[in-house]
Amino acid sequence: xxxxxxxxxxxxxxxxxxxxxxxxxxxxxxxxxxxxxxxxxxxxxxxxxxxxxxxxxxxxxxxxxxxxxxxxxxxxxxxxxxxxxxxxxxxxxxxxxxxxxxxxxxxxxxxxxxxxxxxxxxxxxxxxxxxxxxxxxxxxxxxxxxxxxxxxxxxxxxxxxxxxxxxxxxxxxxxxxxxxxxxxxxxxxxxxxxxxxxxxxxxxxxxxxxxxxxxxxxxxxxxxxxxxxxxxxxxxxxxxxxxxxxxxxxxxxxxxxxxxxxxxxxxxxxxxxxxxxxxxxxxxxxxxxxxxxxxxxxxxxxxxxxxxxxxxxxxxxxxxxxxxxxxxxxxxxxxxxxxxxxxxxxxxxxxxxxxxxxxxxxxxxxxxxxxxxxxxxxxxxxxxxxxxxxxxxxxxxxxxxxxxxxxxxxxxxxxxxxxxxxxxxxxxxxxxxxx
Numbered sequence: 318x319x320x321x322x323x324x325x326x327x328x329x330x331x332x333x334x335x336x337x338x339x340x341x342x343x344x345x346x347x348x349x350x351x352x353x354x355x356x357x358x359x360x361x362x363x364x365x366x367x368x369x370x371x372x373x374x375x376x377x378x379x380x381x382x383x384x385x386x387x388x389x390x391x392x393x394x395x396x397x398x399x400x401x402x403x404x405x406x407x408x409x410x411x412x413x414x415x416x417x418x419x420x421x422x423x424x425x426x427x428x429x430x431x432x433x434x435x436x437x438x439x440x441x442x443x444x445x446x447x448x449x450x451x452x453x454x455x456x457x458x459x460x461x462x463x464x465x466x467x468x469x470x471x472x473x474x475x476x477x478x479x480x481x482x483x484x485x486x487x488x489x490x491x492x493x494x495x496x497x498x499x500x501x502x503x504x505x506x507x508x509x510x511x512x513x514x515x516x517x518x519x520x521x522x523x524x525x526x527x528x529x530x531x532x533x534x535x536x537x538x539x540x541x542x543x544x545x546x547x548x549x550x551x552x553x554x555x556x557x558x559x560x561x562x563x564x565x566x567x568x569x570x571x572x573x574x575x576x577x578x579x580x581x582x583x584x585x586x587x588x589x590x591x592x593x594x595x596x597x598x599x600x601x602x603x604x605x606x607x608x609x610x611x612x613x614x615x616x617x618x619x620x621x622x623x624x625x626x627x628x629x630x631x632x633x634x635x636x637x638x639x640x641x642x643x644x645x646x647x648x649x650x651x652x653x654x655x656x657x658x659x660x661x662x663x664x665x666x667x668x669x670x671x672x673x674x675x676x677x678x679x680x681x682x683x684x685x686x687x688x689x690x691x692x693x694x695x696x697x698x699x700x701x702x703x704x705x706x707x708x709x710x711x712x713x714x715x716x717x718x719x720x721x722x723x724x725x726x727x728x729x730x731x732x733x734x735x736x737x738x739x740x741x742x743x744x745x746x747x748x749x750x751x752x
Contacts, residue, residue: 336413339406345749346386346407352745353382357439361432375417380425384433386411388742389749391719395422430726434737437607438629440744444603445630447751454599454700455634456708457622457643459592459615460716463723464578464732468589577729579611591724593736596622596634597708603747604711605630607740609733615642619661620651633657638704649684660701663689715743 340346353359362377386408387398399419401408417425426433444450572578578589592613596606606625610618619639627633637652638660652659663685680686692699715721719742726735 336410339410344407344410345389345746346410348749348752349386349389349745350382350411352443352748353378353385356443357381357436359432361435362429365428375415375421375425377425377429379412379415380417380422381429381433381436382411383408383417384422384426384738385436385742385745388719388738389745391721393721393725395419395426398422430731430734434734434741437737437741437744440741440748441603441605441629444601444744444748447748449601449747449751450598450603450605450630451600452598452605452626452630452632452634454636454638454703454707455596455605455623455626456599456704457594457596457619457637457639458704458708458712459594459618459642460712461581461583461588461590462593462716462721462736463588463590464572464575465724465727466572466574466578466589468572468580468587470572470574470589575727577611577727577732579613581611581613591729591732591736592618594618594622595708595711595740596626597711598634599703599707601747601751602707602711604740604744605634607737609729609736611729615639616645616648619643619648620655623655623657636660636700638701638707640704644685644688646684649688653684659688660692660699660704661688662692662701711743714746715739719743 337347359378359381362381366374366377383398383402387393387401390407392398392401396419398408399417399422402412402416441450572589575589578591580587581590581592583590592610592615594606594608594610594615595604597603598605606622606629608618608622608625619637623633623637633655634657636658639662641662641664644661644663649659649661652661692701695701719739721739724732724735726732
């Protein structure tokens, strides 16, 4: 009869095991833990702890390492992070067997969100020191990511006007009848209640009316601001959303759950979300800059992204490639002034065709005309084609490998920091693999 290895789960350890032995020495859990302990400056996080009283909190470096490692493994939910600290040995190797609960993770991330996102530049610096980013060629692209809000919780301005009048009439009717009903309600409720309490269904409609009024006021303020900037918006190639007199268009929408998010068109249809921007170095697909906007078009993001590349790394990229969403005469002229050689598509390309479609760039002497010639002449050897092998795979890795397809936080500023954490997690994976 075949002999098997013993399976004795009640056997005790002669010597207690070390957390260093839980996973192999080359495991990224060890790498990220030691990176946080030895290489990252957590001064901004430590500065938040000045009170000596009370029970000692978890060590900020341990919590930072836990969040960075979790994000690098595609674990974003605070409950899943807390569960992993109990169930997964790689997480135990990071925390040293400590088990913070999910509320501790939520509070730490919320308290230090900006500081955690700010570690991106330190990680990027380590990537550059490791030779993973050379800034020879940088590709820029945007991707639509769902907000933590349903698009069905949005309402158009036209619908707001109708529902507001409807609800006003309903609520007014309730209060007109309230005085007549006071006596009957006092008798019905008895001594414990005054009879003045509004039922839940009344309060809910009043709360909904208040939310509609707030959203309506916000759209009106946005329309007035756009009316002031109308000429500048047209010059940038954007179509104004509201009417020229500062009145919101009836189709203008605002979401009640996350007002900063917008309805955006993506490859998979329309989503309630944000537009995440990436600038990726061609050497090893390291993200050298990131940003986030709630606008559909990318055209306004080209130069802010290039400025951030220089701010993050101390130098400007030699070449940049981007798709047609970033193309405008003004953008291309600015590239020339920055002394950056651009490869920006001026129209969509048919599969297997090197000539862009569209009328843009047909006028000799313009920057778009020169760009059309630059891309068309090089054909299949054009540096523009690097974009598909540089930035698009990184977007795929974030959405497929990490599984990040929906933000957890709400509000443009918080979501921007969350996007920074995700981009840093992508770089940490590359840095760990190269070490």
